[in-house]
Amino acid sequence: MPQILLIYLISSLAIFILPKWVDERKPILLGLINLGAFIFFFLGIPFISGQIQYTRFISWIPEIGLNLEFVLDGLSSIFALLITGIGSLVFFYSYRYMKGYSRTKPFYFYLFLFGGAMLGLVLSGNLIQLFIFWELTSFLSFLLINFFHEKPEARRAAFQSLFITVFGGLSLLSGIILIGSDVNSYSINVWIANADIIKASNHYVPGLILILIGVFTKSAQFPFHFWLPGAMQAPTPVSSYLHSATMVKAGVFLLARLSPALGGTFEWTHIIPLAGVITMLIGSYFAITQTGLKPILAYTTINALGVLVLLIGIDTKLSIKAAMLFLIIHAFYKATLFMVAGMIDKKVGTMDINKLGGLLKYLPITFIITLLAVLSMAGLPPMLGFLGKELIYEAKIQSPGIANLVLFLGVASNVLMIAVSLFFVYKIFLGKPQPFEKKPNEKGPGFWLGPLVLVVLSLFFGLFPSILGSTLVESAVSTIREEDIIVKLKLWHGFNDVFFLSLFTVILGFALFFLLIKRDRLLARWRALNRSIFKFKLTELFDNTMEGFVNFTTRKSRAIQHGYHRYYILTIILFTSVLIWYQVFVTGGFKLNASFSLDPFYISGLIAVIISAGTFSIFAKTRITSIIALGVIGYGISLIYLYYGAIDLSITQIIVETIIIAMFALVLQKLPRFAKLSSSITKFRDIIVALIFGSVMTLIALRAIDIDFLDPISKYYIDNSMIKAFGKNVVNVILVDFRALDTMGEVIVLSIAAFGVSLLLQSKTGKT
Amino acid sequence: MNSVILQIAARYVRWMLLIFALVALIRGHNYPGGGFIGGLLAGLALIYDGFAFDHKRISKKRKINPVGYIGVGLLLIFISLLFGILSGDVLMKGIWISLNLPLLGQLKLGTPFIFDIGVFFVVIGITILFFLSLKRR
C-alpha cells in the first residue's frame, strides 16, 4: 500500500517533466494511474471480508508515537475504491473540461496529489499520520479552489475553506494528542484495544469534542458547513471529486474509523446525531432556494453529510449499514451530477437555473443520465438510492435516543430532497426552453462517459444490491462494529412501516415539487422569506468576525508598538523592577549583614561629590555643565577603583572617560541645546521609576556582597601568574593570557565600533 | 586650531607621549600599563598632533591609515593565537622564550606579548579612526 502512495507522489511530480505529446494528454494518463489503483483495490476485495485487515507498519519516529501504519480493511477499502474509481473518471472528464485553460500543470499536480492524500488518509492506521494527510487535503483543496485566483470570490472562498478546515484540523490534532496521552499511542488499533481506558479517562470528553470539531469542519457539519458552498469556486471536476469521494468524506471516514474506540457513549450518541440532523435539514432546506446548479448540489451534499454523520452517530448495526451504503450511493450520484453541471456550463455557458430549460431536445443522453442520478438522490426506485433511503428510515426508526425527532426531521428533509431532485432535472431539461446563443450538442463522449458509468453502476447495484451488500458493505460494517455481520440487501422489502413512510415522503415531495413549478412566485417569496429570517449568512459572519479581529489587532498592535522610544524603555525598566522586587520579597532579601560606615572619610566625601555631580548633571540647564559633571562622576569612580587597588582599571577608566568626554564635546558643538520637552508630571513619574529601579539595584548589590558560596577562583591567578604566565601584573596577565579570549572580543568590539562610527559619519547620504 | 604654541608644544609632547605609550606597553606585563593603555596613549599622541596641525596631517601627509593599524593589530592577535595551535597545543597557549639581553637583563618574550602588541595597534587605530570621523564633520 505505501508503494501506491509513492506512485501517486512520483507521478504527480512527473507532471512537470512530461514530454509535450504526453503533456497534452496528462489527465488521461493520471486517470489510468487511478484506474490501476482502483483495480488493485478491487482485486483485494475478496481477501478482506469481515474483520480481516491488512496492515503494513513502518517505523518513523517511534519515540513520539509517530509511525506509518497502513491498514486495508473493509472500511478503508470502500473509501479507497471510491477515491480511485471516481478519481479516474474525474480525470477522464477533466481532459475535456480543462481544455482551453492555461497553466493546467499545477492544477493537475494538486488534483492528483489531492487524490493521493485522500487515499493516504483512508489507509492510515496511525492517527497522526492520518492527520498529516488530513491537513494535506485541506491545503491542496485550498490551492485547487484558488484556481481562478484572480477572482476575489475564489480567494475568499479558498481562504474560508482553508481557515475552517485548518481550525478543525488543529482541534483534531489536539484531541488526538489529548486522548493519545492516555494510552500512549496514536495507533488506531491500540485505541480500539484500549477503548475502555479511553472512555473512562478525564480526557475523553474534551478530547472527543475536539476531535468532533475536526470532523464537523471537514465534513461541513453545522455550524461549520458554510465553507462548502464556497468551495464550488473551484473548477467543476474538483467540485465533483471533492463532494463525492474526497475531502468532505474524510470526516465521515474518521468518525467511522474511531467509532469502535470512542463510540457508544452518551456524548457520542447525542452530540453527533444532533449535529447530523441539523446539518441534514439545513442542507435540504437551503438547497431548494438556490438558483445555481452548483450551489444546489453543494447544499444537497451538506444534506448527505448530515445524514452520514447522523447514521454513524446513532451507532447501531443497522445505522452503520445504512451509512456505508449511503456513502456509496451519494458518491455515485453526486459525482455524476457535478459532472453534468460542468458539462452544461461548458455547453450552454451558464449554470443559473433561471436561464436554463428545455435542454432535453439537445442533450438527450445527458438527460437520461441526470434523471437516473436524480432518482438515486431522491431515493426512488429502481436506483440504489431507493435502497439506501429505505435502510436509513429503518435505522432511524430503530435508533435509540432522540429517535422521534430524528425521524420527524428525517422525513421533512427527505421531502425537500425529493422536491429538489425533481426540480433540478425539471429546470434544466424540461421547463421553458430558453434562447441559447450556441446550440448545445452531445458531441464528444469525454463529457458524458464518466457520469454514464456511474449511473449505470448505480442502477445495476440498485437491481442487484446483494453483490454490493455481501462484499464491501458487509466487511465495512464488520470492521466498524467489530463483529462479523452478514449484510443482505434487497430492493424490495415488502409492505412494512418503512415502505409506507417512503410512500408518504414521496407523495409529499411530489406535491412540493408541483407547487414549486406551478407557482413561480412561491419560490421567490420563499427566498425573500429566507433572506428576512436568516439576516446574516454564516460566511458573512465569518468575514465580519475576521475583519473585526484584524481591526482589533491593528488597534492593539498600534497601542503596543506605539513608536515612543522612551515608553519602550519605561516598559522594560518597570518590568525588570517588578520582577526583581518580587524576587526580593519572595526570597526575603531585606536581611542585610553589611553595616553602614563612613570610614574612610575621604571616600565618603568622594561619593558625596559624585552624587552631587550626578544630581547636577541631571538637572543642569546647559549641555556643557552637564558633561563636565559627567566627567566628575567618571573620574570620581576611577578614584574609587584606585582606592581598592585597581590601578590598571583606574587608568583605563580615566582615559576612557576622557575620550568619551572629548568625543562628546566634539559633536556637542553641533548638537542642539537642551530643550524643555517633558512636563513636570512626566518628570516626576520618571523620577519615581528611576528610584524604584535604583533602589532595587542597591539592594541586590548588597545581597551579592553578603552571599558567598565558595572562594573566588581568583586565588589561582595570583598563585600562577608568576610561575606559569611569567607576569607580575596579575590583572594584565589575566587580560592577555588567562582570559585573552575576552580581550580579543573586546578589541573586536572596538574595531567594529570604529568602523561603524567612520561609516556613519563619512556617509554623505541621508536627508531623505 | 592652528595655534603656534600648540604646534611647538606638539613636537615635544608627541614624542613624550609616544615614548610613554611604548613604556606602558612593554612594562605592562609586570607593572601598570599594557596594550590597551599604551595604545590609548599613543593614539592620544597622534590626536594631539592632529589638534595642533590640523587633522589632515594625520591622514594625508603622514599617510597614517587607521584601518591599517586595526588590521595589523588584529593580525598580530591572530598570529599569537596561531602559535599555540601550530606548536601542537591548544588555542592561545602561551609560548615563551627567554632572552638574555646585555642591557635589559633577562627578558621573557611570549605570545601574550605579541597579543598585547596587537591590542596596542588596534587601540591606536580605533582612537585615530574615532577622532578622524568626528573631526571630519
Add this chain to the structure above:
Amino acid sequence: MEVLIAILVGFLYAAGVYMILRRSIVKFIIGIILLSNATNLLVFLSAGLTAGSPAFLSDQVSSQQEFSDPLPQALVLTAVVIGLGIVVFTIALKYKFFEVTGADDLDQLKPTDNQK
C-alpha cells in the same frame, strides 16, 4: 563602605534611568554613560572590596600577602573598554540622526513603527 558604594550604584542607576527616559538625544547619551558606569561599579562592588594592595607580585614569591582581587578588575576593565566602543558608536549614531532629521527629540522616531 560597601553600603555607601551600593547606594552610589543605586543612585547612578536611578540617574541613568531618569536620563534615558528623556526625549533629548544628549540626555539619552548621558544616561547611557551613567548606566554603564553604574554597571561597572556594580560588578566591581559585588565581587567584594578589599582595600588591599594592588595585585602586583614581586620576584620573591610570597602569596601570603593580601592582594585585592584581580579578576573583577580585569572583568571591569574589559567592560569599560567595551563600553567605550559602544558609547562612541551611540554618540555617532545619535549625531547622525540629528544631522539627518535636524531634531533633538527622540519622539521623532515614531513613524518607523507606525507606518501602515
Add this chain to the structure above:
Amino acid sequence: MNCVALPILIPLVLMIMQIFFRRKIFSQWLGISGSLLLLLSTFYLFGQVTKHGILTLNVGGWPAPYGITLVIDYLSILMLVISAVIIFCISIYAVSFLKTTGEKQRFYIAFYALILGLNGAFITGDVFNLYVWFEVMLISSFVLITLGSSREQLSGGIKYLSLNLIGSLLFLAGIGLLFGKTGTLNMAQLAEILREDDSAILLNTSAMLFFVAFGIKAAIFPLFFWLPASYHTPNITITSLFAGLLTKVGVYTMIRFFTLFFVQDQPFWHNLLLTLAGLTMFIGGSAAIAQYEIRKILSYHIISQIGYMVMGLGIFTPLGLAGGIFFTLHNMIAKTNTFLVSGMVFKLKGNYHLKNIGGLVKESPLLAVLFIIPAFALAGVPPLSGFFAKFILIKAGFEDGHYFVTAVAVFTGLLTLYSMIKIWNEAFLKKSPEDPSHEKDKIKLSLLEVLPSILLGLISLGMGIFASSVFGYTMEAANQLINPSIYIETVLYNQ
C-alpha cells in the same frame, strides 16, 4: 588537534582578511568560500560530537574553571550547524542584493564579526566570555542595521541600539552579581555549585536580570519593541540574517542558563516562562495579521515564534525542550527563507507593501514555490519541518498538563496561517495593481539569488521527511540539558 575553536577562528580569519583586501569581487568570493568552509567545519564538529559526546577546549591551556572553556554539546552544535547553513545562504544572497550599497567591504567585516560573536556565544562555557561575544554581536549588528544611514534606518537603529544596550547592561550587572555570589564564571562550575546549594534560591534576583537581558535579545513580550521597530529598515540581506540568527541567540542562552543553573524555584520560573510564552505567541501572531508590509508581518512573526521556543523551555520536560529546540532550528531556516523570498519580491515589484503588489504567481511561478515552502513550514503544514516542531511542543504541553498555553500555541498556528495566506493572496494571487500598459522590462532573478532560497526550502522539507533523525538529535540535546551532570563532569573533570 582540537577543533572546537574552529567556529570562531574561521570568521576571525575572514574578518581580518576582509580588512586587508578591498577589492569588491574578492570580498564576495571570500565571503562565499569562507562561509562554505565554516559550514564544512561545523559538519565535521557535528560528527565529532555524535562520536565523542561533549567536546571541550580550555583556551590557553588554563584548566577550567580558571581559564575560558569552550564547550560544544548537542545544543551548541545544532545551533552552529543551522546558523552556518544560514550564513552560507546569506553570503550567496548578499552578492547581488548588496549591489546598491557601496559598502561591501564594511558589510563583510561586520558580517563576519557578527558570526564571530554568534558562534562564540554558542560555544563558550564562560559567563563573562558570553557577555563579550554578545557585545561583539551587538556592535556588529548596530553597524549592519545602520549601513546606508537612511532616515528610517537611523531611527530604527536607535531603537534597536538603545533597547539592546539596556539588555546588555542588565546582563553585565547580572554577571557581576552572579560572580559576587559564587566567585566563579565557569558555567559548569556554577551549575555544580548552584544545583547542590539550597540557598541558591537567593540567586533568583540576579537570575531576573539575566532573564530580562535574554528576554530583550530574544524579543519576548513585553520586551520585544526593538524588533518590529527596526527589522524592516535595513537591506533585506541584513534583515534575513538577523531574523534567522539574532533572536535565537537569546533563546539559546535562555535555554542554557535556565536549564544549567537557574533551576531553583522551578514552579515560579516555569509559570513565568509559560505565561510570557503564551502572551508572546499571541501578541506577535495577532499583530502580524494586522500588517500590510511583508517585512513587518514577518517581523511580528519572529516574535510570535519565539513564544513557542520559550514555551518549550517552560514545559521543561525532555520532550518539551526537544520540541523547543526543534522549533528553533526549523524556525531559523524557514524564517530566513521567507525574508529572502520577500527580498526577491521586492526586486521584482519594487515594493514591500502588499497593497501595491500582486500577480507574482504568473510572473514568477518559481518564486511562488519558493515562498510557499517556508510559509507552509511556518504555518505548520505537514510534512514540512514546522509541523513536527509544533506537534512535539503540543504533545509535550498537553502531556504535562499545560492546557491553556498549549491551546494558545495551537490557536496561534491559525494566526500564522492567516498572515501567510495574506501574503500569498495579496502578493502572489491577486491581480497586479500596476498598470499593465507600461510593462517594465522584465526583471529576472539570477541563480545566485534563487539558490539560497532553494537550499533552505529543501532543508525545511528534509527536516520534515527526516524528522526522526532531527528529533533524535534534539532529544539528545534535551537530555543533556535536563541532566547536566555529564556537562559538568566533562567540563570540570575530564580534561
